[in-house]
Amino acid sequence: MTPLNVLAISGSLRRDSLNTTLLREAERLGPHHRFDHYDGLGRLPHFNEDEEHPAPSAVIDLRRRVQEADAVLIASPEYNASIPGALKNALDWLSRPAGDDGPALALKPVAVVGASPGPFGTVRAQLALRQVLHKMNARVVQQPEFLLFQAHQQFDDGRLPEDSPARQLLCAVLDALTQLTISERQQALTGASVH
Ligand SMILES: Cc1cc2nc3c(=O)[nH]c(=O)nc-3n(C[C@H](O)[C@H](O)[C@H](O)COP(=O)(O)O)c2cc1C
Numbered sequence: 001m002t003p004l005n006v007l008a009i010s011g012s013l014r015r016d017s018l019n020t021t022l023l024r025e026a027e028r029l030g031p032h033h034r035f036d037h038y039d040g041l042g043r044l045p046h047f048n049e050d051e052e053h054p055a056p057s058a059v060i061d062l063r064r065r066v067q068e069a070d071a072v073l074i075a076s077p078e079y080n081a082s083i084p085g086a087l088k089n090a091l092d093w094l095s096r097p098a099g100d101d102g103p104a105l106a107l108k109p110v111a112v113v114g115a116s117p118g119p120f121g122t123v124r125a126q127l128a129l130r131q132v133l134h135k136m137n138a139r140v141v142q143q144p145e146f147l148l149f150q151a152h153q154q155f156d157d158g159r160l161p162e163d164s165p166a167r168q169l170l171c172a173v174l175d176a177l178t179q180l181t182i183s184e185r186q187q188a189l190t191g192a193s194v195h
Helices: 018-029 057-068 085-094 123-135 165-194
Strands: 005-010 034-038 071-075 109-115 146-148
Touching: 005 018, 005 057, 018 034, 018 071, 018 109, 018 165, 034 057, 057 085, 071 165, 085 123, 109 123, 109 165, 146 165
Parallel strands: 005 034, 005 071, 071 109, 109 146
Antiparallel strands: none
16 A cells, blocks of 8 residues: 555534544554644635735645645535535635645545535535535545445444444545545656656
8 A cells, every 4th residue: 555645634623523533533544644634724814815925824834735745635514515614715725826836736636525413424515525626626536435424423432433334435535545646646757758
């Protein structure tokens, strides 16, 4: 297994967030990867075109962490059938070019997961998130999809039980993210040698 530097972004600011718990579990299930858990969503200023230059320090920190990551794993709650405003705000900042560099998330391998206590497991939020990431030209894992419904009943002391299908599926998402990252790297190398 190729080790990755994974930037983990939870769309929830809540202390006992199910989605942040999910990202901690993903880290335990992929011990060969190095996880950087981003917890600055709540400190980002509201996106404002008038305040892009110079970029606020919190934005510079987020961009750097995305750039340094091989891949990004986003776990988002569903708020009113979409993604939380704090996550959308971060994505709006990340959609903007930084100096000579393009947008930090462009061409970046990204996997999307989500947990909800409800019966639909963030399906609508994930659709909304995929639409935004598509517009940002991120490379998004398409399969498998990971939707954790009734998530408050699925964790046992913050862990997904060993025999739970959700745990296997989360491993499969990490595998797919690894494969996507490898193939994007290979394509970049091939492209570089052609030109
Ligand atoms: C403003 C708001 C809107 C919500 N809307 C939805 C929704 O549309 N669908 C859903 O499944 N859960 C919804 N929920 C419930 C969240 O799924 C639940 O609070 C979840 O635990 C949030 O994720 P977290 O545990 O990672 O913070 C909503 C919660 C809030 C606070």
